[in-house]
Amino acid sequence: MRLWVAAFLVFGGWLGASRVQAGSPTYHREVERILQKHCQDCHRPAQIAPFPLLTYSHARKRAADLARVARTHAMPPWPPSAEEGGPFRGARVVSEEEIATLEAWAKANAPKGDPHDAPAARTWDSEWTLGTPDVILKMPEPYSISSEGDDEFRAFVIPSDLSEGKWISAIDFRPGNPRVVHHVIVAFDTKKLARILDKADPKPGYKVFGGFGIVPAGTLGGWSPGKRAMLAPEGTGYYLPPDSDILLQVHYHKSGKAETDSSSLGLYFAKTPIDKELRNKTVTPPVEGILEIPSLLIPAGKKNQEITGSLQIDEDVHMVGVTPHMHWLGKNFLLQATRPDGTIVPLIRIDRWDFNWQGSYEFETPVALPKGTRVEMVAHFDNSVFNPYNPRKPPLDVRWGERTYDEMCIAFLTITYDDEHRENSVPGRFRTAKAK
Ligand code: HEC
CATH class of the missing domain: 2.60.120.310 (Copper type II, ascorbate-dependent monooxygenase, N-terminal domain)
Structure with a gap:
């Protein structure tokens, strides 16, 4: 029985490869372009991904996996949600149309198509993209x-x-x-x-x-x-x-x-x-004690502990980028701004936190946060045995700290001050030198 199924799959694969169903996408016509654009930066020899995706045979044997990881947004690695927050520069996002193409291709048994339809192979120059650095x-x-x-x-x-x-x-x-x-x-x-x-x-x-x-x-x-x-x-x-x-x-x-x-x-x-210096601000849970350590407690066994923090913006600023940070118990992360007029601006949402892919994200257009805006962070943590990344088995109460089994919950913001200009400041210390 097993052999028969295997024979059928191989034969079916071969049939699919040679006689393309009308309308179904082919490797050379559609799929190769998607892999070039979104996957090959990492999925090629001597790079970080565990297997290459450079040829038809590489892609064919994983057709179903390619469709699955694209559908679940597990790949390419890009934690921020496409629905809320951003948009961010250089976002690695596979479009709905591209996902549907990968799915249809896998469903049609991964047809190869006509090599004449293939795009030119991608090349990677080893030069610095912006020219030789200073x-x-x-x-x-x-x-x-x-x-x-x-x-x-x-x-x-x-x-x-x-x-x-x-x-x-x-x-x-x-x-x-x-x-x-x-x-x-x-x-x-x-x-x-x-x-x-x-x-x-x-x-x-x-x-x-x-x-x-x-x-x-x-x-x-x-x-x-x-x-x-x-x-x-x-x-x-x-x-x-x-x-x-x-x-x-x-x-x-x-x-x-x-x-x-x-x-x-x-x-x-x-x-x-x-004209303006890029500066850092942080959002953390409220700090306590003379050491000003952010207060955070995630009790052992808790599956969905909410941790919040906020920052009051006391001058007109623009937010240029954001770097969220949590450890292994982090599940999801949301940062949003409530402007003084009541409008809510989602800044970044991460539905499935992945400690392995922490990033710094820069907005395509810096976001205006007028004086009086509140930036609010809401994150959830899983300190149960059901979290496969939980470093402690059995779980123990977790507090703020730098170690693997401690936790953190921070948003590092990169901002500029609207009223800061070269003319009214000392280069390099625009604000610090100014009496405020
Ligand atoms: C920035 C680098 C990078 C990019 C871009 C990338 N991958 Fe990956 N991929 C990895 C790494 C690294 C792994 C190993 C697991 C991990 O670290 O998450 C992986 C693992 C995988 C896996 C095996 C994991 C699983 O759940 O089956 C598949 C399938 C995969 N990638 C497909 C893709 C596809 C399809 C694309 C493009 C749409 C893509 N990857 C883009 C780095 C990348």
Whole structure:
């Protein structure tokens, strides 16, 4: 019986490949284009994804999986909801039409179609997308990654060695070893605190868990495979104070072989005058105690603990980007703004939080948040045995902290002040220098 089914499937597959049903999509006519556009950045040899999707035979044997992951939005990895919040620059979103095409193709038994319909094969140049960066900072020593085991989160400290402050309009990242570099978040440290953690850890860099182990002076954005470098909105930039240390937080995924990585970060200085500095604000649950630790308790066994936080906006600002952060118990995350006139603006919604794909998201158009706006965060956490990612078995009460089994609930906001202009400020310290 089994053999018969197998024979039928093989034969059916062959039939499907040779005689295309009228109207059904084919690999060469429709599907290949979708995979090129949305999947091949990662699904090609020596990249982070576990298998390639470059040829008909790669795609055919997984036709049903391709349709399923596209339908459930599990792939391409892009946690923000397409329904609410955003829209974000460089969003990795497969359209409803493309999903329907993948489904129809799988249902029609993955027909190959006519190779004459095929698009030209994609090529990847290894050049920096925005041209050679003004400064290229390389990890000081290569880091060795073992063949097997849990993913690693590691921070590396790279002295910028810039004796004067610089306006940064873009960063770009070059993974030294794309087989293991899953994603990266970039920040800077002006107090040289990260160096202390680096020294205390015998290996290059130091062990972290989705954060930096210290509170960085600011963030510069993130990178995941296929992300193209983008310039900050016109007239805005990040200010990198003199002598800052750049912090790279790298998520490594094991490849099954021992590997080493030596990645580089490119900095692009602003080429046109900067009018507004990109700044950071955070939304957390209410803080308590003299140490001002955000208060958070997720009781053991709770399947859907709600945690909230809010931030009152006390001046007219524009929100340029957002980076949500939770650990393994996070389930979903919503950030929205209530403007003084009562209108509610959804900023970002993540229906299925995935710790493995944390991102920094930049709005296509910065969002106006007038003075008096309240930015509200609502997140849910699962601290039950039913959460397969729960690091503690059996679960224990969980509080705020940096360790794997602690939790966090933060939205890092990147904003600009509407009234900030070059003329009324000192470069690099526009607001801090101004008596307020
Ligand atoms: C940014 C990199 C990236 C992109 C883009 C990407 N993938 Fe993946 N994919 C991965 C990684 C990494 C894994 C391994 C599992 C994980 O880490 O989530 C994976 C796993 C998979 C799996 C196996 C997991 C499962 O649930 O069956 C399928 C199927 C898949 N990808 C299909 C796709 C398709 C189809 C696209 C495009 C529409 C795509 N991927 C785009 C990185 C990517």
